[in-house]
Amino acid sequence: MALPADFTLTEQDGRTAAVLSGDWTARGLFDAGLRLEDALANTRALHLDLTGVNRCDTAGAYAILRAAGDRLKTEQVQARREVLRLLELVAAAIQVEPEPTVRSGGFHALLERIGKGVFGLFGDAYGTMVFLGHLLVAVGRCIADPRRVRWAPTIALCERAGLDAMPIVAVTTFFIGAVVALLGANMLTDFGAQVYSVELIGISVMREFNILITAILLAGRSASSFAAEIGSMKMNQEIDAMQVMGVDPYEALVLPRFAALLFTIPLLVFVATIAGLAGGILVVWVVLDLSPTFFLQRIIDFVGWTHFGIGMLKAPVMAAVIAAIGCRQGMEVGNDVESLGRRVTAAVVHAIFAIILIDAIFALIFMELDI
Known part of the structure; x- marks a missing residue:
């Protein structure tokens, strides 16, 4: 049975410990991510206990990382190995900066379009050969066995x-x-x-x-x-x-x-x-x-x-x-x-x-x- 995402806050050795439970998924998250972010807004030292989390997907991992911010380190997170790996992947994806769109114009754009057209022409020719090969195989099967x-x-x-x-x-x-x-x-x-x-x-x-x-x-x-x-x-x-x-x-x-x-x-x-x-x-x-x-x-x-x-x-x-x-x-x-x-x-x-x-x-x- 799916359990909604939830958490509790405790104090351990002078730092805040957040114990998460339930399903930190897109369907079970609801407002738990926003509440966790508000609860951890004024904390400095932070420890996360994710051992009570049943399921976690990219939406839940992103909510956890957004609430923890820059204070989160791997050694401060206690969780299963697959959950730690998911947090690392989402954290790496967040840090990737989008590539700037290079707008080319004039003669360069014309050459680029011609090149794409030529490349697409060869791709269409290859796809046509593949299609004809599949068709000939189907024709051969039907000739060998007319019942097909x-x-x-x-x-x-x-x-x-x-x-x-x-x-x-x-x-x-x-x-x-x-x-x-x-x-x-x-x-x-x-x-x-x-x-x-x-x-x-x-x-x-x-x-x-x-x-x-x-x-x-x-x-x-x-x-x-x-x-x-x-x-x-x-x-x-x-x-x-x-x-x-x-x-x-x-x-x-x-x-x-x-x-x-x-x-x-x-x-x-x-x-x-x-x-x-x-x-x-x-x-x-x-x-x-x-x-x-x-x-x-x-x-x-x-x-x-x-x-x-x-x-x-x-x-x-x-x-x-x-x-x-x-x-x-x-x-x-x-x-x-x-x-x-x-x-x-x-x-x-x-x-x-x-x-x-x-x-x-x-x-x-x-x-x-x-x-």
């Missing part, structure tokens, strides 16, 4: 991260296709080549805009969601609890999100292609009076399936990058809400940057291959 695959969360994430994004993907690509068609029709009409707006719409939508718009929308929708979900679990120490129970968080949390995006992004790209072409057909039909039949026949004859295949080829890569960035940023969340906000923002920004960079790399590769 968690199909229930994978299917649920397919619906939430993939199928639920279908309306926004379709609407966005529809208007993108309509805008491309409108710009192409206005510009090519000046040259009497308005019929080539069909090829412009087909190539731009089937090769670039279908996968690019889908990936950017998934970066803002799914990458942020993955980072927030895993990050909140990290804050609440749920991931630590999973590891204690022997559950691999990469196998239980990261792998289903990877699989969900890999399964659903081809369908989303197909829907984006159909919606973008529908927007182009509508504008060409209204502005140039070219029928939908003529539009589709010209797409088949002069555009073909190559550009659509290139767009679909990018889909798995984009899905893997979006899932990896979102899940990795979630795994890096600390124990505060500010860290969660920073990581969710970083997940979206990094995913969009990676999508544009990968699309540019694909463009260079296909240009060199003359495809």
Whole structure:
């Protein structure tokens, strides 16, 4: 049973002796520290008897040291060894002076910020390699034993991260296709080549805009969601609890999100292609009076399936990058809400940057291959 902190004062050999009892802890202290300080205010020689103290923490040790002041010496304290050690540690911490904050400005601050950025870049690269290593191990385990695959969360994430994004993907690509068609029709009409707006719409939508718009929308929708979900679990120490129970968080949390995006992004790209072409057909039909039949026949004859295949080829890569960035940023969340906000923002920004960079790399590769 917890006893409140208390003390009694006695006179021994011309000096004041304070006999402490009870629990000198943050919960049992109450006003005992202040009363002890007032009682010892006018004393010179001092002896402390702490043998009757049941428990003592840093709060109680600080109250004792503050009440005793400079009059306290180790040989004047009678206590158990662990209590004496605690008093020494707290006394040493009290005497440490805070380091002055050095404010640097100008060119020095710029160099310091650049150095921290470069160091952070290498740290992110190392963390990415560690994340990929854990993920590959989880994938290998699931390939070796398919019973380890968690199909229930994978299917649920397919619906939430993939199928639920279908309306926004379709609407966005529809208007993108309509805008491309409108710009192409206005510009090519000046040259009497308005019929080539069909090829412009087909190539731009089937090769670039279908996968690019889908990936950017998934970066803002799914990458942020993955980072927030895993990050909140990290804050609440749920991931630590999973590891204690022997559950691999990469196998239980990261792998289903990877699989969900890999399964659903081809369908989303197909829907984006159909919606973008529908927007182009509508504008060409209204502005140039070219029928939908003529539009589709010209797409088949002069555009073909190559550009659509290139767009679909990018889909798995984009899905893997979006899932990896979102899940990795979630795994890096600390124990505060500010860290969660920073990581969710970083997940979206990094995913969009990676999508544009990968699309540019694909463009260079296909240009060199003359495809």
